[in-house]
Amino acid sequence: MADVALETxxxxxxxxxDADAAPFQAICTDPLSEGNPFAPMSPTA
Known part of the structure; x- marks a missing residue:
């Protein structure tokens, strides 16, 4: 099966x-990228 990509x-x-593993691990362990971006914001945020 051919690789399929959607591009804009x-x-x-x-x-x-396989090369995506190291950058993905770096993002997942970066404190600035932690958290749920879809969580409701607190009134003090």
Whole structure:
């Protein structure tokens, strides 16, 4: 099966690659990227 990718000017959606593991791990362990972006904001936020 051929690889399929959807591309726009700002986004590329493609299948996972082994080379994606290290950058993904870095994002997941970065304190600034932690949390649920869809969680409701508190009144003090």
């Amino acid at each position: 000017e700002r986004l590329i959606l493609r299948a996972w690659r």
